Amino acid sequence: MTENAVAQFAIYMLTLLTLAKPLGWYMACIYQNQPIGVNRWLTSVENFIYRLSRINPNEEMRWTDYAIAVLAFNLLGILSVFTLQRLQSILPFNPQQLPDVNPDLAFNTAISFATNTNWQAYSGELTMSYLTQMLGLTVQNFLSAATGMAVLAAFSRGFTRRNSNTLGNFWVDLTRSILYILLPLSLLWSLALVGQGVVQTFNPYQTIPLTEKLELTQPKLDANGQTWKDEGGNTVMETLEVREQTLALGPAASQIAIKQLGTNGGGFFNVNSAHPFENPTPLSNFLEMLAILLIPAALCHTFGTMVGDTRQGWAILAAMSLVFVTLVAVTVNAEQIGNPQLSALGVDQAASSFQSGGNMEGKEVRFGIANSSLWAVATTAASNGSVNAMLDSFTPIGGMVPMWLMQLGEVIFGGVGSGLYGMLVFAIIAVFVAGLMIGRTPEYLGKKIEAYEMKMAAIVILIPPLLVLGGTAVAVLADAGKLAVFNPEAHGFSEILYAFSSAGNNNGSAFGGLSANSAFYNILLGLSMLCSRYWLIVPVLAIAGSLAEKKIVPFGHGTLPTHTPLFVLLLITTVLLVGALTFVPALALGPVVEHLIMLGLT
Amino acid sequence: MKKQLISAGLMLLVWTVITGVAYPFAVTGLAKLLFPVQANGSLITGNQGEPLGSALIGQAFSDPKYFWGRPSATSPYSYNAGASSGSNLGPTNPALMESVKARIEALRVADPDNRLPIPVDLITSSASGLDPHISLAAAFYQTNRVAKARKMPIHTLHALIKANTEPRQWFILGEPRVNVLRLNMALDGKTR
Numbered sequence: 001m002t003e004n005a006v007a008q009f010a011i012y013m014l015t016l017l018t019l020a021k022p023l024g025w026y027m028a029c030i031y032q033n034q035p036i037g038v039n040r041w042l043t044s045v046e047n048f049i050y051r052l053s054r055i056n057p058n059e060e061m062r063w064t065d066y067a068i069a070v071l072a073f074n075l076l077g078i079l080s081v082f083t084l085q086r087l088q089s090i091l092p093f094n095p096q097q098l099p100d101v102n103p104d105l106a107f108n109t110a111i112s113f114a115t116n117t118n119w120q121a122y123s124g125e126l127t128m129s130y131l132t133q134m135l136g137l138t139v140q141n142f143l144s145a146a147t148g149m150a151v152l153a154a155f156s157r158g159f160t161r162r163n164s165n166t167l168g169n170f171w172v173d174l175t176r177s178i179l180y181i182l183l184p185l186s187l188l189w190s191l192a193l194v195g196q197g198v199v200q201t202f203n204p205y206q207t208i209p210l211t212e213k214l215e216l217t218q219p220k221l222d223a224n225g226q227t228w229k230d231e232g233g234n235t236v237m238e239t240l241e242v243r244e245q246t247l248a249l250g251p252a253a254s255q256i257a258i259k260q261l262g263t264n265g266g267g268f269f270n271v272n273s274a275h276p277f278e279n280p281t282p283l284s285n286f287l288e289m290l291a292i293l294l295i296p297a298a299l300c301h302t303f304g305t306m307v308g309d310t311r312q313g314w315a316i317l318a319a320m321s322l323v324f325v326t327l328v329a330v331t332v333n334a335e336q337i338g339n340p341q342l343s344a345l346g347v348d349q350a351a352s353s354f355q356s357g358g359n360m361e362g363k364e365v366r367f368g369i370a371n372s373s374l375w376a377v378a379t380t381a382a383s384n385g386s387v388n389a390m391l392d393s394f395t396p397i398g399g400m401v402p403m404w405l406m407q408l409g410e411v412i413f414g415g416v417g418s419g420l421y422g423m424l425v426f427a428i429i430a431v432f433v434a435g436l437m438i439g440r441t442p443e444y445l446g447k448k449i450e451a452y453e454m455k456m457a458a459i460v461i462l463i464p465p466l467l468v469l470g471g472t473a474v475a476v477l478a479d480a481g482k483l484a485v486f487n488p489e490a491h492g493f494s495e496i497l498y499a500f501s502s503a504g505n506n507n508g509s510a511f512g513g514l515s516a517n518s519a520f521y522n523i524l525l526g527l528s529m530l531c532s533r534y535w536l537i538v539p540v541l542a543i544a545g546s547l548a549e550k551k552i553v554p555f556g557h558g559t560l561p562t563h564t565p566l567f568v569l570l571l572i573t574t575v576l577l578v579g580a581l582t583f584v585p586a587l588a589l590g591p592v593v594e595h596l597i598m599l600g601l602t
Numbered sequence: 603m604k605k606q607l608i609s610a611g612l613m614l615l616v617w618t619v620i621t622g623v624a625y626p627f628a629v630t631g632l633a634k635l636l637f638p639v640q641a642n643g644s645l646i647t648g649n650q651g652e653p654l655g656s657a658l659i660g661q662a663f664s665d666p667k668y669f670w671g672r673p674s675a676t677s678p679y680s681y682n683a684g685a686s687s688g689s690n691l692g693p694t695n696p697a698l699m700e701s702v703k704a705r706i707e708a709l710r711v712a713d714p715d716n717r718l719p720i721p722v723d724l725i726t727s728s729a730s731g732l733d734p735h736i737s738l739a740a741a742f743y744q745t746n747r748v749a750k751a752r753k754m755p756i757h758t759l760h761a762l763i764k765a766n767t768e769p770r771q772w773f774i775l776g777e778p779r780v781n782v783l784r785l786n787m788a789l790d791g792k793t794r
Contacts, residue, residue: 186625359693
């Protein structure tokens with residue numbers, strides 16, 4: 001790792017951890033309804049929203065009511081995005097006159113954005129009208145993130161309440177998440193990004209003359225769009241002169257801000273944050289990377305504050321940060337070493353003050369190795385899924401790290417809300433394992449962990465691997481699954497495994513070579529995303545409901561303290577062990593084999 | 603259940619208006635006010651105010667008298683800014699080796715007596731297919747060819763490269779880089 005890379009990582013981590021405390025405290029105030037400056041000012045807006053929606057904000061919900069509200073709201077969200085895509089050709093704000101999206105792609109995309117996955121089987125600038133991007137996709141960016149945060153708030157109340165059968169009000173948690181947290185931050189971020197050069201306009205695409213004209217040879221088409229054949233049956237080619245460049249524009253900044261802050265990740269343009277209009281400078285890159293982990297990191301402190309012991313939040317954040325930093329080092333190292341097969345051709349991949357060197361296929365010069373690698377790890381640690389470099393072209397080890405981070409269940413920071421409630425489920429498993437070792441009933445934060453909680457926790461931990469490995473198995477057996485592969489051999493397997501790891505953990509990043517826009521993948525991955533989001537939210541709320549009903553057990557001699565370095569280590573071990581035992585065999589078939597091939601060892 | 607559905611529907615409607623209409627319009631309005639150039643694609647304009655290109659989007663160059671940008675994987679032609687795309691070629695894909703070899707060959711043919719090692723960014727496709735930059739090493743590698751084609755002294759080219767180099771932001775963020783379009787426009791005397 002170069003000195004500059006180390007310096008950039010240090011600044012990143014420092015900024016992130018410094019901001020986690022004030023933001024975390026602020027969010028705790030919001031969820032506990034404690035008055036602070038901003039929310040006094042916005043309270044009238046908040047109450048107006050409740051009046052419009054005929055909601056009584058003081059009504060408390062049992063866990064089942066809370067879950068039904070989450071599901072009903074998300075179901076309507078899915079239907080809304082689906083309908084917008086199916087009707088976009090007759091709706092306004094479609095200056096490029098894009099046609100309706102076909103049904104299986106619309107199904108996949110609607111689920112993808114409602115589940116905070118933002119898997120994209122389409123190319124933004126060629127498929128979605130401005131209206132669909134705004135009313136459908138941008139809206140779901142906010143709502144899916146807020147859903148995750150609301151569920152976390154409810155989960156936290158499971159620990160703070162005693163002898164209670166309610167967890168708060170979903171509509172209130174949702175409204176507060178957007179109004180006081182996501183919306184102000186997004187406004188701030190989008191303006192900062194526009195200042196750096198991210199586009200934000202409703203104008204149609206801009207045409208400019210090229211400095212040097214291009215020649216393009218392509219098959220000649222007849223009036224029906226069919227290729228012409230000569231008498232011998234050969235395709236007739238024609239040479240066209242390209243004199244102009246069309247710049248795709250749009251209201252991008254407003255969507256990018258929330259795509260990063262809400263760990264959504266769905267790009268405005270096809271290549272996501274690698275596009276110069278989506279991420280033009282190193283500073284915009286820094287801001288976007290910061291936004292990926294900002295809320296997930298800060299929520300740890302929110303949780304600590306809400307349960308009345310901030311050390312608990314810091315312990316969780318420490319566990320996440322340790323795994324994160326280690327894996328960043330692995331990826332940046334693999335990418336900096338580069339591709340030995342290129343060195344053999346006399347290509348210079350060494351880092352110097354004149355170039356970043358390393359594996360530059362699928363990377364942008366302004367980001368180089370350091371920022372491309374850091375982004376890849378951050379985006380998959382969080383369930384963000386946006387990219388600023390093409391992961392499919394990463395070295396085998398460099399690409400394995402993002403894949404494994406998703407497979408760990410998106411708990412190293414993870415999605416906003418969902419990452420932390422996932423990690424807390426792992427914490428419950430960790431105290432259970434520790435309890436078995438010393439032969440005592442496990443407790444976490446003063447609540448006894450019993451059979452019911454463990455059953456629900458097991459579901460939360462087991463569903464994603466089932467979706468990932470099951471889906472991969474189906475796809476590698478089906479012709480429709482294998483046909484979509486772009487790169488040959490081991491890397492082709494990695495493309496499929498990556499797609500299901502991404503969908504089965506609601507991440508949304510991809511090895512982009514896979515032609516995922518087919519009915520087979522759209523439906524299979526769509527169902528995967530659906531299951532991994534809602535089959536986790538329901539048992540998580542069930543745990544919270546059960547915990548809230550219990551009384552608080554005082555801290556005793558047999559209680560395992562959960563804020564110590566020992567517990568941090570235990571938690572990390574639990575996460576890594578589950579992740580390793582489940583996925584090492586599959587990873588061995590993909591990235592590991594490819595690594596050996598690349599080194600010429602097979 | 604019915605009550606929940608009604609609340610869900612009304613909530614969705616309210617938030618669609620706020621986050622889907624009010625928010626993007628507010629950002630667009632503010633962007634127009636505060637950063638009109640950036641919000642519309644950071645266009646480089648000529649003397650009459652006509653757009654000549656975007657400072658953020660690369661263009662394809664293959665004439666020896668121009669500096670070349672990075673290989674672009676957009677289709678149907680390079681640097682198609684209406685359809686961004688990377689190559690997605692994996693590190694062990696034979697097709698990657700083929701394209702790298704072809705690019706090395708093109709560079710060698712255009713400049714046969716150049717025996718410098720070829721900087722990696724000059725033979726690998728960018729992530730967006732629209733990368734406006736090359737590394738300093740890639741710019742220096744090409745000075746010999748451009749100097750011969752334009753019959754210009756090398757030191758003039760070095761000065762132009764320096765003038766069109768963007769350093770690390772705030773001395774630390776990102777990588778130092780050369781904007782290819784700006785450099786070539788400066789060569790043609792279109793811009794200062």
